Amino acid sequence: MAPSAAEVVASASSLFSKVTPNPTSDPAIYDTHHQKFTNDGLPTTTEAWLERARRVSEILAVDAAARDIENKSPRAEVALLKSSGLLKVLGPKAYGGGGQGWDVGYKAIREVAKGDGSIGMLLGYHLLWSTTANVVGTNEQKDRFQRTIMENNYFIGALTWSSGAVNPRDNDLKITDHGDHLIFDGQKHFNTGGVVSDLTVLEGVLEGTEDHIFAFVTTQQEGITFAHNWNNVGLRLTESGSVKISQVKVPWVNALGWDIVSRTPNPATLDIPFATLLLPTIQLVFSNFYLGIALGSLQFATKYTATSTRAWPFGGDNKTSATEEFYVLERYGNFFAHLRAAEVLADRAGEEVAGIYARYGESREISERERGEVAEWVASAKVVTTDESLRVTAGVFEVTWK
Structure with missing residues (x-):
C-alpha cells in the first residue's frame, strides 16, 4: 500500500x-x-x-x-x-x-x-x-x-533550479504576502553550496498566482535547516543535500524585479527574454566543470601511465614501456583531440554568453531570436562536453592498468 x-x-x-x-x-x-x-x-x-x-x-x-x-x-x-x-x-x-x-x-x-x-x-x-x-x-x-x-x-548558495527550488522532484517553495514582507516555506531535496554559504537565493511561487519570486536571504538563520545528507558518488564536496525552509521572512524590497507598490512582476525586468538568461548561463556552467573534470582526469591518467602502467607483455611486438604501445598512444591522442575540440566549442559558447551580457546588460533589450541563438550555442556545448567528459573519464581506465 x-x-x-x-x-x-x-x-x-x-x-x-x-x-x-x-x-x-x-x-x-x-x-x-x-x-x-x-x-x-x-x-x-x-x-x-x-x-x-x-x-x-x-x-x-x-x-x-x-x-x-x-x-x-x-x-x-x-x-x-x-x-x-x-x-x-x-x-x-x-x-x-x-x-x-x-x-x-x-x-x-x-x-x-x-x-x-x-x-x-x-x-x-x-x-x-x-x-x-x-x-x-x-x-x-x-x-x-x-x-x-x-x-x-x-559566497552564494541557492535553493533554485538544479540546486533545489525548481527541481522536478519537488514542488516550488510557497510564498505568502504579509504586507511589507514575504514568507517562504517548503522543502527541497537538493541545494548546492548552501551549508557553507553566506547568502542563499530562494525562489518560489507567490500564493494565489503563478508568479515566481527570487530573493537573497542570510543563510545562517533559524528558518533554514539543512539535512546534511549529501553522500553522493562524485562531487561529494558540493554540499548538495536536502534543506527545509520554514517561515523565512523576506522584505518586499528584496523581491528581485518586482514592483513593490503594485505587488506585480515589473515588466521592465521580468517579462522579457533577458530575464530567462539564467537558464542557458548555468547550463554552460555545467559544461565547463564537466570539461574541467575530464581534462583533470586526462592529466592525472597521463602521469600515471608514464610512471606506473606496464607495457603489455602478450602482444608479440612487446614494448619496453606503456608509452610506446600503439593502443595507448591512440587512446590518449583520441581523448586529447576530442577534448580540445570540446574546449573550443565551450569557449565559443562562452563568448556568445559574455557578448549578450555586455551588449544588453544595461538595456535588457535582447530579442527573442538573439536569446534563442545563444541558447543554441550553449545547448551544443552541453551535448558535446557531456558526451566527451563521460567518454574520457571512463576511458582513462583502459590505459591505466598496473
Missing part, C-alpha cells in the same frame, strides 16, 4: 531531526596560500585571473581524492576561493570586483574543476547566483546586491 500524504510529510520531517552535520574542513590548512593571495591582491588582467584559477586548481589537486573520501563540509575550500579572489571575478570593479566577462568566468570554473570537480562546481554556482539581480532585479537591486556581495566577499 502506498504511503499517505501525512506519512510522506512525517518521513520528510524526520529526515531533518535525525541528521548531524559533517565535520568541516579547517580554513587554516590554506593559511600560507591565503596570505600570499592577500599580499598579491586581485588580478588585473584576463590572463592573470586565469593564472589565479590555475594556481587554486593546483593547490586543490594535491589531495583532492583524500578530501573527497573524507567528505568534510568544504569550508576550507570555500575560504580558498574567497582569499584567491575568484568569487569576485565577474563583479564590477567599482565595488572591488574583477570586471571580467562570463567568457573568463567559465574558463576559471574549468580550471578549478581540473583540480577538484566539486569546488569547480561550487565556484560556478556562486558566479551564477551572485549575479541573479543583474538578470532579474531592478537597477537599484542590481547595484545594491553587487555592492553587498563584493564588499563582503560573500
